[in-house]
Amino acid sequence: xxxxxxxxxxxxxxxxxxxxxxxxxxxxxxxxxxxxxxxxxxxxxxxxxxxxxxxxxxxxxxxxxxxxxxxxxxxxxxxxxxxxxxxxxxxxxxxxxxxxxxxxxxxxxxxxxxxxxxxxxxxxxxxxxxx
Numbered sequence: 001x002x003x004x005x006x007x008x009x010x011x012x013x014x015x016x017x018x019x020x021x022x023x024x025x026x027x028x029x030x031x032x033x034x035x036x037x038x039x040x041x042x043x044x045x046x047x048x049x050x051x052x053x054x055x056x057x058x059x060x061x062x063x064x065x066x067x068x069x070x071x072x073x074x075x076x077x078x079x080x081x082x083x084x085x086x087x088x089x090x091x092x093x094x095x096x097x098x099x100x101x102x103x104x105x106x107x108x109x110x111x112x113x114x115x116x117x118x119x120x121x122x123x124x125x126x127x128x129x130x131x
Contacts, residue, residue, distance in 0.1 A: 047064075
């Protein structure tokens with residue numbers, strides 16, 4: 001992921017988390033070794049991003065300190081909107097996967113999609129670790 005957003009307070013736990021800072025070239029190896037632990041960790045949406053629905057589109061708008069560093073908006077597809085809303089409260093990948101499979105009536109096929117969403121949004125700083 002080149003040119004990704006990295007919006008996170010250096011005082012945050014995520015700043016020193018290998019999942020957050022490991023190079024992309026080593027990410028797959030790290031995930032293979034730590035997948036079960038990662039799937040049980042709690043994540044939540046970054047409080048400085050506000051979700052808005054505008055004309056059938058989900059949009060994240062930066063506020064607070066984030067708005068000083070990131071001047072723009074992030075468009076979300078339908079699945080990302082659903083997952084973003086799941087993580088407005090602390091949630092794990094395993095629980096979010098179960099909720100997504102129930103909502104989309106698909107058994108056992110969404111874990112990779114949820115995992116990809118969480119990893120990508122966490123590494124960009126849009127999701128943060130839950131205390």
